[in-house]
Amino acid sequence: MAGFKIIYDRDACIGAAACAALDPERFEMNDDGKADLLKGKEDKPGLWILKIEELGEAQEAAESCPVDAIKIEEL
Ligand code: SF4
Structure with missing residues (x-):
């Protein structure tokens, strides 16, 4: 099956908010x-983990994260 998997290490997140700015469909800042x-x-x-069919802006979000908390794998 084609698609991608987003792997997000929430513990590593420092709240830079770049991901939510670039891919608001997938990332949202919490309180x-x-x-x-x-x-x-x-x-x-x-x-x-989130499996997705279309990458959309997820790649940009992953690349924007200053602590590499977001990884994308091809399935
Ligand atoms: S870009 Fe990275 S550090 Fe910033 S909010 Fe998103 S996951 Fe957290």
Whole structure:
């Protein structure tokens, strides 16, 4: 199956908000100052996963993160 997986390390997030600015469909800033991966599932404590069919702006969001908290894998 074609598609991609976003892997988001929420513990690593420093709240720079670049991801939410670039890909607001997938990332939103939470009141605790960190980003949430919208519709993501917590795979392990602090590690969130979302499978997507289209990359959209997710690549830009991943590249913009100053602490590399967002990874994209091709499925
Ligand atoms: S760009 Fe990285 S550090 Fe900034 S809010 Fe998004 S995940 Fe967190």
